[in-house]
Amino acid sequence: MGGDSSDDEIPDLVQPGTIPTGQDDEVPQLVESTADTPPTTKVPITIVTGYLGAGKTTLLNYILTEQHGKKIAVILNEFGDSIDIEKQLTISDQNTTEAKPAPFVPLANGCICCSVKDVGVAAIENLMEHQGNFDYILLETTGLADPGNIAPLFWLDDGLGSSIFLDGIVTLVDAKNVLKSLDEGFGDEAEKLEERKKEDGHGHDHKGPLLTTAHLQISHADVVLVNKTDLVSEDELKTVVERVRSINGLAKIKTTNKSQVPQLEGLVLDLHAYDQVTDADLQFASKGHSHLDPTIATSTIIFPAISKSQLDAFDRFLRTILWEDELPDGKPHDKFEIHRLKGRIPVVDGNVLLVQGVRNVYDTTEAKTEEQNADDEAKLVLIGRGVDQPAFRESLIATLTTK
Numbered sequence: 001m002g003g004d005s006s007d008d009e010i011p012d013l014v015q016p017g018t019i020p021t022g023q024d025d026e027v028p029q030l031v032e033s034t035a036d037t038p039p040t041t042k043v044p045i046t047i048v049t050g051y052l053g054a055g056k057t058t059l060l061n062y063i064l065t066e067q068h069g070k071k072i073a074v075i076l077n078e079f080g081d082s083i084d085i086e087k088q089l090t091i092s093d094q095n096t097t098e099a100k101p102a103p104f105v106p107l108a109n110g111c112i113c114c115s116v117k118d119v120g121v122a123a124i125e126n127l128m129e130h131q132g133n134f135d136y137i138l139l140e141t142t143g144l145a146d147p148g149n150i151a152p153l154f155w156l157d158d159g160l161g162s163s164i165f166l167d168g169i170v171t172l173v174d175a176k177n178v179l180k181s182l183d184e185g186f187g188d189e190a191e192k193l194e195e196r197k198k199e200d201g202h203g204h205d206h207k208g209p210l211l212t213t214a215h216l217q218i219s220h221a222d223v224v225l226v227n228k229t230d231l232v233s234e235d236e237l238k239t240v241v242e243r244v245r246s247i248n249g250l251a252k253i254k255t256t257n258k259s260q261v262p263q264l265e266g267l268v269l270d271l272h273a274y275d276q277v278t279d280a281d282l283q284f285a286s287k288g289h290s291h292l293d294p295t296i297a298t299s300t301i302i303f304p305a306i307s308k309s310q311l312d313a314f315d316r317f318l319r320t321i322l323w324e325d326e327l328p329d330g331k332p333h334d335k336f337e338i339h340r341l342k343g344r345i346p347v348v349d350g351n352v353l354l355v356q357g358v359r360n361v362y363d364t365t366e367a368k369t370e371e372q373n374a375d376d377e378a379k380l381v382l383i384g385r386g387v388d389q390p391a392f393r394e395s396l397i398a399t400l401t402t403k
């Protein structure tokens with residue numbers, strides 16, 4: 001997207017269906033609420049990511065103009081990837097207070113909206129002062145963002161996550177260009193990847209096929225919207241969907257034209273991707289995996305229910321693969337890198353253990369009810385590089401059975 005090139009600190013405001021010009025002086029401001037009682041419930045946030053021009057803004061504009069009866073706060077990234085949102089978030093962590101709060105504009109359908117340039121964190125913090133005026137946040141990242149770096153900021157009870165909880169990640173994919181992006185990277189990225197390949201010759205870790213931003217955005221997604229269906233044939237679309245599925249066997253995949261999702265619930269809102277792990281979530285991934293994509297795959301480890309005395313060993317397995325990128329017991333293996341992890345582990349005489357992970361952050365909880373897995377097997381689904389080696393299961397079994 002174009003955007004303006006001035007250095008204005010105040011972001012442009014977005015009216016329904018319009019693109020900011022950067023020239024508006026009469027900016028509507030939200031009336032400051034005087035009630036400053038602390039928030040009682042956490043507000044869910046869905047991160048909307050996807051490659052440059054894939055249709056993120058189109059999706060959010062669509063939501064802003066539809067009558068859906070919801071009060072959604074939308075943070076639009078109207079400036080392409082000029083500033084990387086990951087950097088904005090990091091800067092805020094270090095208490096830099098230069099960014100001015102971004103004004104939110106109330107819209108006719110009950111939503112409020114703000115358009116950010118380089119004030120991502122300030123926008124969210126400012127937003128939290130208007131609690132009660134909305135009940136959901138949608139955040140557009142820049143096209144080159146790695147959602148794996150952003151997700152942990154909103155997940156678990158620290159940082160920005162204290163008043164917000166991560167509901168999930170929606171990735172827009174450009175049906176026309178995504179295969180090329182996966183194979184070659186994009187623009188400057190392709191050059192960077194070439195450089196990295198050269199470096200690899202000098203003993204660096206990144207051997208093998210390219211890991212592009214497009215891979216990262218798909219592998220971390222809870223929902224993938226394959227957009228711009230009007231620009232491809234049915235066969236091409238099928239190929240794209242299969243490639244996406246081979247990378248991420250956990251995500252819901254839907255095809256869209258002009259980012260018009262058939263429904264918001266479950267596709268953009270209320271994904272519960274980080275606070276639930278249902279049997280159904282893992283069912284699809286368990287149906288075997290494909291190697292359509294040379295870089296990233298989804299792999300499911302199936303093993304018997306564990307006993308309470310094995311819980312520590314199971315946790316050690318998770319810590320080792322996620323924190324050290326190693327298998328316990330020094331098992332030989334190819335290099336791997338885990339982007340996303342989900343599991344349901346039945347515990348004999350106990351409740352099912354639910355496991356959630358993104359990159360090296362993970363969380364285990366007990367299922368609240370006494371529900372069991374349909375087939376009573378434990379399932380651990382891994383998405384990432386090199387995760388489909390038999391050594392994973394062997395090492396897990398060995399870890400669980402050694403004292």
Ligand SMILES: Nc1nc2c(ncn2[C@@H]2O[C@H](COP(=O)(O)OP(=O)(O)OP(=O)(O)O)[C@@H](O)[C@H]2O)c(=O)[nH]1
Pocket residue numbers: 001050051052053054055056057058059077078079080081142143172227228229230231256257258259
């Ligand atoms: N043909 C076609 N064009 C689309 C579709 N969806 C969006 N577009 C157009 O694609 C262009 C980019 O869409 P945006 O929604 O701005 O994409 P974005 O992901 O927000 O882009 P950046 O913020 O620049 O990364 C716009 O001109 C849209 O009108 C679609 O389904 N088909």
Ligand SMILES: [Zn+2]
Pocket residue numbers: 001056057058077078079080140
């Ligand atoms: Zn955009």
